[in-house]
Amino acid sequence: EAGVAQSPRYKIIEKRQSVAFWCNPISGHATLYWYQQILGQGPKLLIQFQNNGVVDDSQLPKDRFSAERLKGVDSTLKIQPAKLEDSAVYLCASSPGWGAGNTIYFGEGSWLTVV
Amino acid sequence: EDKVVQSPLSLVVHEGDTVTLNCSYEVTNFRSLLWYKQEKKAPTFLFMLTSSGIEKKSGRLSSILDKKELFSILNITATQTGDSAVYLCAVSFGVSSNTGKLIFGQGTTLQVKP
Numbered sequence: 407e408a409g410v411a412q413s414p415r416y417k418i419i420e421k422r423q424s425v426a427f428w429c430n431p432i433s434g435h436a437t438l439y440w441y442q443q444i445l446g447q448g449p450k451l452l453i454q455f456q457n458n459g460v461v462d463d464s465q466l467p468k469d470r471f472s473a474e475r476l477k478g479v480d481s482t483l484k485i486q487p488a489k490l491e492d493s494a495v496y497l498c499a500s501s502p503g504w505g506a507g508n509t510i511y512f513g514e515g516s517w518l519t520v521v
Numbered sequence: 522e523d524k525v526v527q528s529p530l531s532l533v534v535h536e537g538d539t540v541t542l543n544c545s546y547e548v549t550n551f552r553s554l555l556w557y558k559q560e561k562k563a564p565t566f567l568f569m570l571t572s573s574g575i576e577k578k579s580g581r582l583s584s585i586l587d588k589k590e591l592f593s594i595l596n597i598t599a600t601q602t603g604d605s606a607v608y609l610c611a612v613s614f615g616v617s618s619n620t621g622k623l624i625f626g627q628g629t630t631l632q633v634k635p
Contacts, residue, residue: 410563439623441625446627447627447628448525448527448609448611448625448626448627448628449564449609449625450625451622451623451624454622462622497563497564509555509566509569510555510566510611510623511566512557512563512564512565513563514562514563515562515563
């Protein structure tokens with residue numbers, strides 16, 4: 407079974423530039439998550455989709471971050487304009503649905519460095 | 522405020538030692554607690570716990586949940602250098618089947634020396 411695919415794996419940009427990350431979840435998984443993980447910290451949820459609807463985006467900095475999952479399958483996370491503090495790993499994860507019995511599977515992450 | 526707290530934040534042991542990692546939580550409408558191992562890549566799933574007092578085991582790793590005291594422990598016996606990683610605890614919670622959340626603790630960094 408193919409895992410969660412993310413690209414690009416690594417990106418270096420200057421502050422105020424924009425960047426986009428792509429995620430393709432495991433086939434058939436209805437729930438998709440984007441997490442931000444800053445070095446030395448645990449992952450922080452940015453946004454959660456159930457199919458193509460947003461379930462939770464309370465911690466997404468909406469002035470600069472946006473995400474979409476138009477067809478309920480793959481998703482894009484965009485940052486514009488980037489700040490130095492956005493340097494982090496952006497992890498995409500998916501699960502079959504939601505509930506106590508669902509395990510969440512992570513992609514390899516997209517490592518962003520803002521200089 | 523919903524939160525997950527792990528301790529210790531870091532730990533250095535020697536091969537063969539036994540370690541216990543702790544995770545406490547405060548959330549509304551708890552659903553499950555998950556443990557992940559993270560090396561220099563994405564977190565990989567270890568255990569999911571939903572019921573108190575039932576130990577889950579996988580090789581040298583085991584974990585148990587106490588829903589009354591709101592904590593879980595992850596034990597690793599006979600540690601090996603390959604166990605060196607960040608161990609993340611996460612808690613899923615929510616009021617309905619479609620609006621749950623999953624939040625993570627800060628992680629415990631384990632270093633196993635030869």
